Amino acid sequence: MAHATPQGIKLLNGWKRPGRFDKGLGAQLPDAYKKFWREWKLTTPAAVHYIPKEQQWERDEVTHAIKPVQNIPLPLIDPPEAHQGIWGGEAVIKGFQKRHQTKRRVPHFWVPQLKRSVVHSQVLNEYMSVVVTERTLEQIHECHGFDHYLLKNLACDLRSALALKMKRQVLQALQQGCPNLADEPKLQKEVLKEYSQYLESYTPEEIDWYGHTYLEAIRKLQNKLREAERVQPHKVEFRSKLIDQLRQAGINEAGSATKLEKPATTDGEHKDSDIEALTKLESPSASSSWLSKINPFGKKET
Amino acid sequence: MQSLLSSIRALAVRQHPGDALRCLHLTAVTEAARKGTREKARKKKVKVEVKKVGFIPHNQRDNKINVKRADKHVDDSWKQVPKDDVYVGRYYRWTVYSVAEAIQCHRETHHPSMYNVPNAPLNVEIELNMQGEKATRFVDNFQRMAMIPHKFAHGEERKIIVFTKGNNEIIEAREAGASLVGGVELIKDITAGELLLSDYQYFIAHPNILAELIALRGLMKRKFPNPKSETLGTNLAEMITKFSNGISYSASKDEYQQNFGLISACVGTLDMDGQQLEENIRYLLQDVDTMRPKREGRFINRVLLKSPPSSEQLKIDPFVYVPELWDKSTMKPKREPSGKKVEAEEQDQAVAQQASN
Amino acid sequence: MLKSISQLQVHFNLLKSATSLQQQVRTTFILKRKYDPLLHKTNENPRRMRAKNFIYELVEDTQVKKRPNMEVVLKTFVEGVGDKGDVVSLKPNFVYNKLLLPGLAAYKTPENIEKYAKTEAEKSTVQHSSAYAQRTVNMLESIVLAVVMNKDQPWVIEPWHIKASLRKAGFHCKDECITLPNERIEGPDLKKEGKDFYCTITINKLEQAKLKCRLHHWSTDPSERLPYVLEHWKIPSEPLLGVNLPSEKNV
Numbered sequence: 001m002a003h004a005t006p007q008g009i010k011l012l013n014g015w016k017r018p019g020r021f022d023k024g025l026g027a028q029l030p031d032a033y034k035k036f037w038r039e040w041k042l043t044t045p046a047a048v049h050y051i052p053k054e055q056q057w058e059r060d061e062v063t064h065a066i067k068p069v070q071n072i073p074l075p076l077i078d079p080p081e082a083h084q085g086i087w088g089g090e091a092v093i094k095g096f097q098k099r100h101q102t103k104r105r106v107p108h109f110w111v112p113q114l115k116r117s118v119v120h121s122q123v124l125n126e127y128m129s130v131v132v133t134e135r136t137l138e139q140i141h142e143c144h145g146f147d148h149y150l151l152k153n154l155a156c157d158l159r160s161a162l163a164l165k166m167k168r169q170v171l172q173a174l175q176q177g178c179p180n181l182a183d184e185p186k187l188q189k190e191v192l193k194e195y196s197q198y199l200e201s202y203t204p205e206e207i208d209w210y211g212h213t214y215l216e217a218i219r220k221l222q223n224k225l226r227e228a229e230r231v232q233p234h235k236v237e238f239r240s241k242l243i244d245q246l247r248q249a250g251i252n253e254a255g256s257a258t259k260l261e262k263p264a265t266t267d268g269e270h271k272d273s274d275i276e277a278l279t280k281l282e283s284p285s286a287s288s289s290w291l292s293k294i295n296p297f298g299k300k301e302t
Numbered sequence: 303m304q305s306l307l308s309s310i311r312a313l314a315v316r317q318h319p320g321d322a323l324r325c326l327h328l329t330a331v332t333e334a335a336r337k338g339t340r341e342k343a344r345k346k347k348v349k350v351e352v353k354k355v356g357f358i359p360h361n362q363r364d365n366k367i368n369v370k371r372a373d374k375h376v377d378d379s380w381k382q383v384p385k386d387d388v389y390v391g392r393y394y395r396w397t398v399y400s401v402a403e404a405i406q407c408h409r410e411t412h413h414p415s416m417y418n419v420p421n422a423p424l425n426v427e428i429e430l431n432m433q434g435e436k437a438t439r440f441v442d443n444f445q446r447m448a449m450i451p452h453k454f455a456h457g458e459e460r461k462i463i464v465f466t467k468g469n470n471e472i473i474e475a476r477e478a479g480a481s482l483v484g485g486v487e488l489i490k491d492i493t494a495g496e497l498l499l500s501d502y503q504y505f506i507a508h509p510n511i512l513a514e515l516i517a518l519r520g521l522m523k524r525k526f527p528n529p530k531s532e533t534l535g536t537n538l539a540e541m542i543t544k545f546s547n548g549i550s551y552s553a554s555k556d557e558y559q560q561n562f563g564l565i566s567a568c569v570g571t572l573d574m575d576g577q578q579l580e581e582n583i584r585y586l587l588q589d590v591d592t593m594r595p596k597r598e599g600r601f602i603n604r605v606l607l608k609s610p611p612s613s614e615q616l617k618i619d620p621f622v623y624v625p626e627l628w629d630k631s632t633m634k635p636k637r638e639p640s641g642k643k644v645e646a647e648e649q650d651q652a653v654a655q656q657a658s659n
Numbered sequence: 660m661l662k663s664i665s666q667l668q669v670h671f672n673l674l675k676s677a678t679s680l681q682q683q684v685r686t687t688f689i690l691k692r693k694y695d696p697l698l699h700k701t702n703e704n705p706r707r708m709r710a711k712n713f714i715y716e717l718v719e720d721t722q723v724k725k726r727p728n729m730e731v732v733l734k735t736f737v738e739g740v741g742d743k744g745d746v747v748s749l750k751p752n753f754v755y756n757k758l759l760l761p762g763l764a765a766y767k768t769p770e771n772i773e774k775y776a777k778t779e780a781e782k783s784t785v786q787h788s789s790a791y792a793q794r795t796v797n798m799l800e801s802i803v804l805a806v807v808m809n810k811d812q813p814w815v816i817e818p819w820h821i822k823a824s825l826r827k828a829g830f831h832c833k834d835e836c837i838t839l840p841n842e843r844i845e846g847p848d849l850k851k852e853g854k855d856f857y858c859t860i861t862i863n864k865l866e867q868a869k870l871k872c873r874l875h876h877w878s879t880d881p882s883e884r885l886p887y888v889l890e891h892w893k894i895p896s897e898p899l900l901g902v903n904l905p906s907e908k909n910v
Contacts (some may be wrong), residue, residue, distance in 0.1 A: 095713040144766040388832040388862040410823045415814035418879045
């Protein structure tokens with residue numbers, strides 16, 4: 001049995017079911033993304049919908065025995081709508097209500113009260129209309145700014161994919177020196193000074209991989225791998241070499257040696273663009289005399 | 303057994319045919335019913351007279367029952383205090399004037415160049431919180447005579463009749479300005495019917511003549527001299543000046559808002575001295591304060607000075623002359639010792655009884 | 660693989676989020692489990708939860724409570740609120756939507772208070788004496804003040820007449836703030852009935868308002884009174900002859 005597991009004979013630490021990062025493209029994701037994933041999905045977020053007990057031990061009410069305090073968080077549900085807005089740590093709670101002692105429990109969904117409001121990012125110099133809750137605004141006020149709110153809170157506290165994407169954008173803007181504030185250099189300086197402290201805890205690679213959902217990360221990785229393995233077709237390579245050799249040899253049709261290079265075109269659009277260019281060179285130019293226009297082999301008009 | 307029953311039957315009850323079982327019970331009419339049952343039955347029988355309201359057109363019918371009325375106790379503490387020297391009054395708290403400033407304002411509007419009524423009466427409107435000691439009970443409407451140091455023409459006809467024995471007192475009373483003074487012979491005149499009591503508004507008496515005065519109690523009814531309304535006392539001159547020159551005011555509750563009471567009284571005219579008017583207001587407020595209920599919170603809410611024909615209402619601060627909140631410490635010492643004494647006495651009595659037993 | 664690492668880090672992370680917990684403002688509904696799940700061994704995963712553990716009771720719904728006022732520092736003069744550098748405490752919605760987002764105010768921190776405090780130069784050039792002065796000026800300029808004078812007694816218009824008339828109309832001011840026109844307006848003169856003149860009101864010794872006043876004669880004796888004119892302020896104005904606007908120098 002143990003021989004069939006990844007650990008093999010060394011199956012001492014228990015049976016580990018392979019997760020998303022253990023097979024396929026997931027395994028190839030960089031450590032930076034795995035760190036972000038840990039921060040987002042695997043850390044316990046701050047208590048929003050319940051009050052955790054601060055002390056370590058407590059007495060049982062009935063038996064008066066001492067027992068440890070184990071704050072088990074409420075399981076929250078993030079609907080797709082939550083990832084379209086910034087709900088500030090709030091989520092939908094699925095549970096039951098016991099309305100009366102003699103009545104059967106009744107299923108109930110506690111949904112946060114949403115409203116659409118505008119949020120301003122100083123670093124990105126933008127006003128954005130988002131669906132928020134009262135709690136989001138309160139937290140923004142507490143942190144003295146939307147950017148501070150995004151940068152101070154962990155991914156698990158921010159919860160929504162949109163908030164994390166915004167955080168990545170803010171971090172990237174700070175890394176590049178606030179390009180959106182290029183028109184106001186004074187403000188740019190102040191903003192950089194204020195927010196530079198947050199850049200210290202992230203490496204550039206981490207910022208690059210921050211805030212992506214798993215599928216987005218896989219896509220990104222896929223694109224990167226495809227870019228890496230993309231090879232220029234041999235024919236293109238041989239053709240351009242040939243043209244260069246002809247040019248060197250001094251053949252007019254190949255163009256002058258000092259000719260400017262054409263702007264690079266993508267592979268898909270003009271596969272045989274070099275051939276087309278050569279054929280265009282063969283055809284007579286527009287400013288030639290009337291003699292060249294007449295066709296000596298054409299039909300005589302009677 | 304049967305014969306006994308049959309005899310009782312003959313005495314007490316009408317026989318119902320086929321009612322043999324019931325006769326055994328010796329019906330409730332002969333027995334005393336449980337306490338209160340008969341009272342209850344009697345009360346039920348009393349016919350409740352339905353008040354005939356008459357025809358109310360449909361658009362006025364349910365008007366006055368559930369109408370939401372604004373609280374007459376106006377609270378503007380949420381408004382700001384004005385900081386500029388020129389401001390629009392409706393957005394800020396009412397300015398609290400001193401009495402002198404308020405009188406000055408009224409004098410400006412009543413100046414010969416404007417309204418030209420320099421001798422206009424100065425009215426005081428006092429808004430009261432008529433909440434009693436309990437939340438649901440309210441202070442009753444009262445009507446009092448406030449004594450003021452500086453008299454003014456109130457334009458009311460006040461005839462005072464004074465009952466007292468002793469010549470000194472009679473002379474004293476006459477000098478003070480009573481319209482009629484007398485003793486036992488006056489009482490005899492009234493009972494005979496030569497004098498009509500309805501001609502006179504106020505009755506003042508000295509305690510020495512109280513014995514004879516009781517004969518007139520039925521005629522005088524509410525106006526009978528009693529120490530609570532200060533019509534019965536030894537200092538006749540003072541009482542007479544009070545009733546002839548004082549301010550007669552009445553506090554009435556609003557019919558829809560029971561805890562709102564209003565007093566409207568005239569304290570003088572605008573051509574009197576400012577100091578005198580202030581003193582009059584002070585005495586009036588102190589008199590109102592004596593009717594204060596013994597509970598927490600304010601009694602006098604707001605005092606406004608008005609002067610017709612102007613419709614201006616100028617707010618003044620009454621708490622310069624009168625304490626704002628009821629002082630608990632004035633009440634407790636009276637109650638506790640007496641309460642303790644009573645308890646101690648009871649304990650002693652109980653102990654004595656036990657000892658004797 | 661990641662979960663085991665995360666469990667070790669859970670305590671560390673809990674601590675991390677706990678520091679922000681103490682300052683957290685709870686604006687949401689707070690639930691409590693009716694039946695707590697049984698204790699689990701310390702280093703193991705929590706027990707599988709049954710439907711019973713999902714029965715919650717509402718402890719508090721903070722949406723219905725009143726939120727306390729928010730304090731901010733104003734960056735510029737805002738009418739009806741305050742001047743530059745003022746620390747203002749108002750309702751949170753108004754502050755966020757009308758002051759913070761448009762950039763008229765900033766959060767209250769010691770640095771911000773220092774940054775937006777008025778400089779000496781700005782203090783000397785006072786443009787607005789108070790947040791509400793401009794509004795008072797607008798209101799004064801929009802009314803036609805009825806100055807009621809006596810029909811029989813001789814009078815000359817003085818500042819306290821205007822002050823008393825303003826008080827009757829609901830505006831409070833002082834004698835020093837009123838500047839009458841240079842000419843004497845005497846009466847009683849029925850030719851002047853219903854005619855207008857202007858006087859200047861100076862607010863906080865800075866803002867000035869041009870107040871339109873209309874003369875009315877009133878008699879103490881009701882039989883001699885002039886007939887009541889309905890909504891006299893809507894009648895087109897006729898200037899009092901020979902009376903010009905008072906000079907606009909600050910008093």
